[in-house]
Amino acid sequence: MSVEVSRVESSASAHDTPPSSAPPAFRVADAVVEYDRKPVVRGVSFEIPHGEVVAVLGANGSGKSTLMRAMLGVVPLASGSVEIHGRPVRGFRDWGRIGYVPQRLSVGGGVPATVREVVASGQVARRRRWRRASAADRAAVEHALESVGLTDRARDSVHELSGGQQQRVLIARALAGGPDTFVMDEPMAGVDAANQQALARTIADLARSGATVVLVLHELGPLAPLIERAVMLSDGVVVHDGPPGGLLSSSPHLHPHTSDAASLPAAPALEVPLRD
Numbered sequence: 001m002s003v004e005v006s007r008v009e010s011s012a013s014a015h016d017t018p019p020s021s022a023p024p025a026f027r028v029a030d031a032v033v034e035y036d037r038k039p040v041v042r043g044v045s046f047e048i049p050h051g052e053v054v055a056v057l058g059a060n061g062s063g064k065s066t067l068m069r070a071m072l073g074v075v076p077l078a079s080g081s082v083e084i085h086g087r088p089v090r091g092f093r094d095w096g097r098i099g100y101v102p103q104r105l106s107v108g109g110g111v112p113a114t115v116r117e118v119v120a121s122g123q124v125a126r127r128r129r130w131r132r133a134s135a136a137d138r139a140a141v142e143h144a145l146e147s148v149g150l151t152d153r154a155r156d157s158v159h160e161l162s163g164g165q166q167q168r169v170l171i172a173r174a175l176a177g178g179p180d181t182f183v184m185d186e187p188m189a190g191v192d193a194a195n196q197q198a199l200a201r202t203i204a205d206l207a208r209s210g211a212t213v214v215l216v217l218h219e220l221g222p223l224a225p226l227i228e229r230a231v232m233l234s235d236g237v238v239v240h241d242g243p244p245g246g247l248l249s250s251s252p253h254l255h256p257h258t259s260d261a262a263s264l265p266a267a268p269a270l271e272v273p274l275r276d
């Protein structure tokens, strides 16, 4: 099924383009992340200016997801620092500006949640506590569903969807909050070719609207025209940071992800960034 993509306009967006003097969306300095004392991200440094579209590439296990999670404060740093929009990640509060698309859906096993509910949950960070959804909030949810072609599945349980459809739910959830900064961990994984094209158009619209977009990718595919910069990780270290050039065309160690994300083991809980 091919999806109809409508423009992701500023109506769904809670931001104006920051002035050029704005701090970078992300500033990562000498970041080290360890699991069981084993470093999997080893001294990574870069800045991502606001409005840039960046691909993070690397073989399986090279540390891409871990780096994304560290950039959002979901996993702690062993050393080094991360700033989001000029604030240390631990003190960052403006989560409504951030749209995170994790590698796979991790709605609690037995909890029934409809597609619309999961998408609407993307607005929680920017809604004032206890405030009910406004008409604009509800419209943004419908707009996000439409953008990923899932309007007709809105009432279905997310558990009934295929892996690629669940991936599109996660993207819609990120869109619904109207953030200006996106971190997408393999948003195309398991998504069929027609829908990849449609998602690429949605992401292109985000880029045109001035959003920052950081994407973990295994191949540039339909996103290639958008990618200004590629950061390549190998064994937790940055081995390339610059224009993507022919990086992926001859990378036999990069292989596509499974076509069925739903068959993968559930990801560890990573929905809620660590707070002080």
Ligand SMILES: Nc1ncnc2c1ncn2[C@@H]1O[C@H](COP(=O)(O)OP(=O)(O)OP(=O)(O)O)[C@@H](O)[C@H]1O
Pocket: 035, 036, 040, 058, 059, 060, 061, 062, 063, 064, 065, 066, 067, 268
């Ligand atoms: N929660 C965890 N506990 C322990 N080790 C982990 C955990 N998550 C990841 N790792 C390990 O850290 C390393 C980096 O994993 P990570 O998922 O960041 O890599 P990746 O580049 O995103 O891989 P992929 O392309 O397969 O998604 C791997 O060796 C992985 O096994």
